Amino acid sequence: MRAYLVSSDGGPDAIQRVERPDPMPGPGAVRVAMRAASLNYRDKMVALGGYPRNDSRPVVPLSDGAGVVEAVGEGVTEFAVGDRVVNCFFRDWVAGEPDDAIMRTAHGGGIDGVLAERVVFPERALLPIPGDLSFEEAACLPCAAVTAWQSLFVKGGLTAGQSVLCLGTGGVSVFALQLAKAAGATVFITSSSDEKLERARELGADGTVNYKATPDWHKEVRKLTDGRGVDHVVEVGGPGTLAKSMRASALNGRIGLIGVLTGADGEVNPLPCVFERLSIHGIYVGSREMFADMNRHIAANGIRPVIDRTFPFDDAIAAYKHLQSGAHFGKVVVTIDAD
Numbered sequence: 142m143r144a145y146l147v148s149s150d151g152g153p154d155a156i157q158r159v160e161r162p163d164p165m166p167g168p169g170a171v172r173v174a175m176r177a178a179s180l181n182y183r184d185k186m187v188a189l190g191g192y193p194r195n196d197s198r199p200v201v202p203l204s205d206g207a208g209v210v211e212a213v214g215e216g217v218t219e220f221a222v223g224d225r226v227v228n229c230f231f232r233d234w235v236a237g238e239p240d241d242a243i244m245r246t247a248h249g250g251g252i253d254g255v256l257a258e259r260v261v262f263p264e265r266a267l268l269p270i271p272g273d274l275s276f277e278e279a280a281c282l283p284c285a286a287v288t289a290w291q292s293l294f295v296k297g298g299l300t301a302g303q304s305v306l307c308l309g310t311g312g313v314s315v316f317a318l319q320l321a322k323a324a325g326a327t328v329f330i331t332s333s334s335d336e337k338l339e340r341a342r343e344l345g346a347d348g349t350v351n352y353k354a355t356p357d358w359h360k361e362v363r364k365l366t367d368g369r370g371v372d373h374v375v376e377v378g379g380p381g382t383l384a385k386s387m388r389a390s391a392l393n394g395r396i397g398l399i400g401v402l403t404g405a406d407g408e409v410n411p412l413p414c415v416f417e418r419l420s421i422h423g424i425y426v427g428s429r430e431m432f433a434d435m436n437r438h439i440a441a442n443g444i445r446p447v448i449d450r451t452f453p454f455d456d457a458i459a460a461y462k463h464l465q466s467g468a469h470f471g472k473v474v475v476t477i478d479a480d
């Protein structure tokens with residue numbers, strides 16, 4: 142079968158195409174003929190090296206995929222040949238609080254990922270595709286959507302009528318917008334592009350701010366909330382945005398600390414956390430249980446992942462470059478068609 146392999150820290154251009162024998166499912170395992178995979182910002186970090194805890198070499202890249210069950214090992218009870226499935230980001234995080242060994246089982250980083258024609262998973266690392274989502278749509282869910290879900294609903298405890306701020310229009314933020322709107326929240330979103338903000342409004346955003354044209358976007362968010370601030374922030378920016386996210390937050394607000402799009406270094410004054418009683422939660426994707434809960438929300442509300450562009454398997458490196466350009470809105474997908 143065809144697969145890609147990250148063997149160095151040379152970035153997307155150094156990712157190799159390889160031929161590997163078809164993997165065979167052992168007891169409790171399932172072989173999936175992959176049909177689609179999606180990219181996340183972290184896949185660029187994996188290709189460049191230094192991704193915390195999950196930086197094995199060589200490793201098949203990408204954490205998020207969907208496909209069809211092709212073969213099942215002895216003792217498999219949840220899946221049968223022909224089932225449409227999506228994989229979990231962490232192979233071993235089923236439920237509860239994870240330990241360090243579990244945290245090292247991130248697909249496409251700590252262990253082999255899904256940019257291959259066939260992948261064997263333990264059945265605990267798979268879920269049925271929710272509703273009538275296509276393989277391409279389902280492949281968007283494991284990292285970006287589950288991260289947004291954990292931030293807003295598991296750690297954040299979001300309820301109808303609350304307000305949410307999403308930063309930028311990448312994979313995590315667009316899912317946060319969709320999941321929160323479906324739960325009856327009022328959602329604000331920022332972007333560097335007015336055109337992307339218009340698309341966000343079409344998806345239901347109640348208020349938008351161009352963070353390039355309005356560098357003090359936190360003040361604009363406060364204005365949009367009549368001076369109160371938002372109940373939840375999905376914080377993907379890191380040191381360059383965190384101080385403003387705190388200032389955009391309402392008393393008792395909750396911030397899901399997710400990403401470092403502005404880089405990992407920088408000083409942040411923590412005092413607003415004290416005087417505004419803010420809670421900041423570190424989020425690292427989520428468990429299979431969270432994924433399953435989210436899938437019920439997706440199916441019940443008819444949420445469809447937003448795919449910016451799809452690339453064929455042979456052009457997977459072009460998909461990395463498209464993600465790297467920042468031109469996308471939502472998710473970038475690679476289609477896979479096993480021989």
Ligand SMILES: NC(=O)c1ccc[n+]([C@@H]2O[C@H](COP(=O)([O-])OP(=O)(O)OC[C@H]3O[C@@H](n4cnc5c(N)ncnc54)[C@H](OP(=O)(O)O)[C@@H]3O)[C@@H](O)[C@H]2O)c1
Nearest residue numbers: 182288309310311312313332333399400401402424425426
């Ligand atoms: N902790 C976790 O479990 C977890 C899971 C998933 C992702 N992450 C992290 O979360 C971040 C986002 O990941 P992703 O996959 O959603 O990325 P992505 O799809 O590549 O999103 C990139 C988008 O972020 C926006 N952006 C860039 N700089 C910004 C800034 N200064 N302020 C506001 N928005 C900015 C831009 O949106 P516009 O073009 O609209 O300006 C850009 O297009 C990354 O740092 C990633 O590593 C963490």
